[in-house]
Amino acid sequence: xxxxxxxxxxxxxxxxxxIQELIETKGYARVVDIAGSLGISQASVTNMVKxxxxxxxxxxxxxxxxxLTEEGESIAKAIGKRHRxxxxxxNLLGVASAEVERDVEGxxxxxxxxxxxxxxxxxxxxxxxxxxxxxxxxxxRESK
Amino acid sequence: xxxxxxxxxxxxxxxxxxIQELIETKGYARVVDIAGSLGISQASVTNMVKxxxxxxxxxxxxxxxxxLTEEGESIAKAIGKRHRxxxxxxNLLGVASAEVERDVEGxxxxxxxxxxxxxxxxxxxxxxxxxxxxxxxxxxRESK
DNA sequence: TAAATAAATTAGCCAAGGCTAATTTTCATG
DNA sequence: CATGAAAATTAGCCTTGGCTAATTTATTTA
Numbered sequence: 001x002x003x004x005x006x007x008x009x010x011x012x013x014x015x016x017x018x019i020q021e022l023i024e025t026k027g028y029a030r031v032v033d034i035a036g037s038l039g040i041s042q043a044s045v046t047n048m049v050k051x052x053x054x055x056x057x058x059x060x061x062x063x064x065x066x067x068l069t070e071e072g073e074s075i076a077k078a079i080g081k082r083h084r085x086x087x088x089x090x091n092l093l094g095v096a097s098a099e100v101e102r103d104v105e106g107x108x109x110x111x112x113x114x115x116x117x118x119x120x121x122x123x124x125x126x127x128x129x130x131x132x133x134x135x136x137x138x139x140x141r142e143s144k
Numbered sequence: 145x146x147x148x149x150x151x152x153x154x155x156x157x158x159x160x161x162x163i164q165e166l167i168e169t170k171g172y173a174r175v176v177d178i179a180g181s182l183g184i185s186q187a188s189v190t191n192m193v194k195x196x197x198x199x200x201x202x203x204x205x206x207x208x209x210x211x212l213t214e215e216g217e218s219i220a221k222a223i224g225k226r227h228r229x230x231x232x233x234x235n236l237l238g239v240a241s242a243e244v245e246r247d248v249e250g251x252x253x254x255x256x257x258x259x260x261x262x263x264x265x266x267x268x269x270x271x272x273x274x275x276x277x278x279x280x281x282x283x284x285r286e287s288k
Numbered sequence: 289t290a291a292a293t294a295a296a297t298t299a300g301c302c303a304a305g306g307c308t309a310a311t312t313t314t315c316a317t318g
Numbered sequence: 319c320a321t322g323a324a325a326a327t328t329a330g331c332c333t334t335g336g337c338t339a340a341t342t343t344a345t346t347t348a
Contacts, residue, residue: 009304009305011304011305011306030325030326031325031326031327032324032325032326040305040306040307041306041307041308042325042326042327043306043307043308043309043326043327043328043329044305044306044307045326046326046327046328047305047306047327048305049326050327062313062314062325062326062327063313063314063315063324063325063326090259090262093259093262093263093265093266094262095256095258095259095262096258099256099258099259100259102254102256103254103255103256103259105254106251106253106254106255107250107251107254107255109250110246110247110249110250110251110254111247111250111251112239112243112246112247114239114240114243115234115237115239115243115244115247117284117287118234118237118238118239118280118284119237120287121237121280121281121283121284121287122237122280124283125276125279125280125283129276132269132273132276135269136262136265136266136269137265139265139268139269140261140262140265143261143264143265153334153335155334155335155336174295174296175295175296175297176294176295176296184335184336184337185336185337185338186295186296186297187296187297187298187299187336187337187338187339188335188336188337189296190296190297190298191297191335191336192335193296194297206295206296206297206343206344207294207295207296207343207344207345
């Protein structure tokens with residue numbers, strides 16, 4: 001039985017998400033890579049990595065990189081999915097991309113599965129309904 | 145010229161929002177009321193109130209209550225509006241109310257004005273388009 | 289108006305997550 | 319294979335925003 005209810009902090013989620021991205025894009029995620037990618041100090045990353053390791057989210061081989069455990073990966077995947085759905089959503093609405101990034105990064109840790117799914121369905125509908133999107137964007141412009 | 149760019153922390157926003165609600169509903173917001181309403185200790189509230197006062201968001205009269213300054217009120221109003229828009233949005237999508245509350249409280253501090261406006265417009269469209277809402281809800285049920 | 293109660297404050301603590309500076313460990317290369 | 323560079327870690331510090339327990343201050347009420 002996989003432990004499930006264990007809510008992780010935003011910070012933990014951010015780290016796991018980023019670690020996975022790094023592994024996907026560069027093939028590895030060392031302390032120094034994570035620090036660079038998150039824009040924080042190596043020392044801070046070392047600390048957090050200790051914690052992630054202790055809590056069973058990653059396995060760490062010095063100078064070699066991190067590997068996500070099954071549990072770590074499942075969290076990373078979930079948060080990655082949230083990220084994609086929310087990005088999609090705001091993009092569909094025509095929000096400027098710099099803002100999309102910031103907003104999504106802020107929001108992604110605070111959505112229940114239900115809300116996520118609802119937004120996902122909404123995106124499906126919006127995607128297949130360009131006129132609707134046009135109306136929404138028009139209505140935005142007007143209300144400004 | 146009103147100072148505008150000064151981003152406040154989530155905690156500050158939460159306090160101001162709650163203070164305004166209390167003033168609206170009970171007519172006053174004392175330390176003890178805020179503590180009760182936010183579910184935290186009076187001591188913590190005293191601390192934060194000192195800060196809010198020092199930063200010019202509230203004026204405090206002991207045993208009498210807090211008053212929002214112009215700046216405090218404008219922040220409170222803005223965050224209140226975010227709260228309403230997001231609540232609306234998730235309600236429209238049919239998310240269960242307990243979750244709506246939690247999600248909104250988490251998200252409301254992380255949305256740019258642009259995203260907010262886009263979601264607002266979207267809500268307008270959704271409200272006037274019950275079939276669309278039905279389709280979305282159906283599609284949710286199916287994807288479960 | 290004095291005593292009881294309620295509100296507020298103070299002092300001292302904690303955890304999360306950041307930071308810098310200094311040090312250690314490993315890697316890569318001449 | 320020695321050494322310089324890169325990566326990692328350690329030590330010690332900071333801020334935010336919580337907490338409890340003890341104390342003070344104001345308000346209410348008998």
